Structures are given as structure tokens and as C-alpha cells.
Amino acid sequence: MGAAVRVNGLRKQYGDVVAVDDVSFEVGAGEIVGLLGPNGSGKTTTVECVQGLRRADRGEIDIFGSDPRRDAPRVRRLVGSQLQDSALPDRIKVWEALRLFSVLSPQGPPWERLLDDWGLGPQRNTAFGDLSGGQRQRLFVALALVNEPKVVFLDEMTTGLDPAARRVAWDLVAAVRERGTAVVLVTHFMDEAARLCDRIMVLSAGRVVATGTPAELVAARTHGSIVRFTAGGPDGLDYLRGVPGVARLSRTGDQVEVAGTGPLLVRVAHALAVHHEEPADLRVELPSLEDAYLALTGGAAPAPRRAGKE
Structure with missing residues (x-):
């Protein structure tokens, strides 16, 4: 049209x-x-x-x-x-x-x-x-x-x-x-x-x-995703650092966060299954339009432009 x-x-x-x-x-x-x-x-x-x-x-x-x-x-x-x-x-x-x-x-x-x-x-x-x-x-x-x-x-x-x-x-x-x-x-x-x-x-x-x-x-304005899950027992999750696409692995108590790129959820889930870990709350957080918007605007109100000023 x-x-x-x-x-x-x-x-x-x-x-x-x-x-x-x-x-x-x-x-x-x-x-x-x-x-x-x-x-x-x-x-x-x-x-x-x-x-x-x-x-x-x-x-x-x-x-x-x-x-x-x-x-x-x-x-x-x-x-x-x-x-x-x-x-x-x-x-x-x-x-x-x-x-x-x-x-x-x-x-x-x-x-x-x-x-x-x-x-x-x-x-x-x-x-x-x-x-x-x-x-x-x-x-x-x-x-x-x-x-x-x-x-x-x-x-x-x-x-x-x-x-x-x-x-x-x-x-x-x-x-x-x-x-x-x-x-x-x-x-x-x-x-x-x-x-x-x-x-x-x-x-x-x-x-x-x-x-x-x-x-x-x-x-264009966001990169990667985050996989989160709960893991009990000792750490023992360093093998996740070797999963393709993983950029960061962190743990606070029993809460685990894996950040990276590509089909991260599938890769992390496969690695966990191979090591006999089956977290019931495995989930992925994908970048959103809000993330892109904040990256574009800086998350703050813009200063007004003055005529003749760049």
C-alpha cells in the first residue's frame, strides 16, 4: 500500500x-x-x-x-x-x-x-x-x-x-x-x-x-540472554563455563545466573542434563524492547537543544 x-x-x-x-x-x-x-x-x-x-x-x-x-x-x-x-x-x-x-x-x-x-x-x-x-x-x-x-x-x-x-x-x-x-x-x-x-x-x-x-x-541494541535456575548442594557448576556462548557464570546462594549469546538455554540445559542436573525452574530472560529503548536514550530525559548549538 x-x-x-x-x-x-x-x-x-x-x-x-x-x-x-x-x-x-x-x-x-x-x-x-x-x-x-x-x-x-x-x-x-x-x-x-x-x-x-x-x-x-x-x-x-x-x-x-x-x-x-x-x-x-x-x-x-x-x-x-x-x-x-x-x-x-x-x-x-x-x-x-x-x-x-x-x-x-x-x-x-x-x-x-x-x-x-x-x-x-x-x-x-x-x-x-x-x-x-x-x-x-x-x-x-x-x-x-x-x-x-x-x-x-x-x-x-x-x-x-x-x-x-x-x-x-x-x-x-x-x-x-x-x-x-x-x-x-x-x-x-x-x-x-x-x-x-x-x-x-x-x-x-x-x-x-x-x-x-x-x-x-x-x-541492534541488545546482546545475549540470561539463563537462571536454582541449584542445591555444592557449587560444582564450573563445567558450564565451557559451554559455547557462555560469557559469565555467577552464583549467589542457590541462585545461578548464566549470561551469554546464541541458543543459550538449549546449550545450558543440555550440559546440565549430561551432568544429571535437572532444575525445575530453568528459565531464560531475553532482551526486550525496553532494554533497547534504554540503550538508545540513556534512560534519562534529554536536555533541550538550543538553536545553533550541537
């Missing part, structure tokens, strides 16, 4: 602080692209500029052939948006908000379906001011989909949702993608990004520091 969103050389500056610097990416129709990065890395500014909610200082933006800065009415018909900071009048009821947005977007699905899809049926007659944080979040996502968008931007979609509600939200977003809608997902949850995203773009200090599939990012 062709690109739904094309961004090239995007830059946004506030005073002498560069919030977004030379950001480029594409999102295909029916693709979920995730934006990861520390607070202040430029994620929200990027998606707001792409939607035309903020005016970029420089760069090219194309949403299905239209630039939001020059053809805002058409782009608004194509885009759905759930912003990080959103609000409605406290007294408006859930069903009233959905019906109002539906009237403004007659091409979209019946608002009653969105009410049920996002688990808001029990809150149908609840005023916005009386909703919990998680219920408000679900309402905002439902409102983002009310116009049957071709591209939807979700900024911290599952913040405030309990684990069960998060899983439901993931399934619904995956269903949105299956209908051919492009999704740009801003999130701090690594499990969410790994589960949903076809590709990920990592931002730090307003710049793209890595792109790729979750598996590609993990493979």
Missing part, C-alpha cells in the same frame, strides 16, 4: 529551544507506527505539527496528498486525533458528546457502536466531569474514530486504563488497522509498542535516533 503520511525534514522551535529537528518518517495505509522517547523528546510536538495543530517552522508534510497547513478542511476529514491534553464541558454526557461529534462527521460509524466498542455503555448517561481518568481516555479515543478516519493519531492512548481495559484497547486499535487505517501511536508503554507497532521511531532531544521494527531495534 502507498504512504498515508509522509514527513520530511520537520522542524519546530520555541524561542531558542529546538523541540523537533529534522524529523522524517512515513506511515503506510494499514500500518501502526509508534513514537517512543523520553518526556520532552518532541513526540507530541511532532504529531501536533503533522496534524496541523501547530505550524511547523520547516519541513514537508503530506497526508494522502494534502498539506495540513494549506488544506486543513480536507485533512480534518481524513484524520482522527486523541490528544494528550483534551477536555470537554463537565456537564456534557457521554452519549451527547458522541452524538455531537457524529453529527459533525456523518460519514463515520454509528456513535452507538463506538459507545459499545470502547466499553462506555454503562457510562452512557454520565457527565464528563464525573468520569474517571480511564473512562475519559476511552471516550477521547472513541471520539477520535467517530469520523472513520484514514489516519488516526493516538497520544498516550492507554494512560489511566487498567490492564484489562488496555488489552481491549489494543484489540480495537488492531481492528482499526485491519480496516486499512494508518495509526500513529505515541506511548511510554514498551509492551504496548511491542504488541501493536509494525515499526517504531525513537526520538531523543527532538531528533530521530533509531527506526525499525520492534525486533530490529532489540537485535
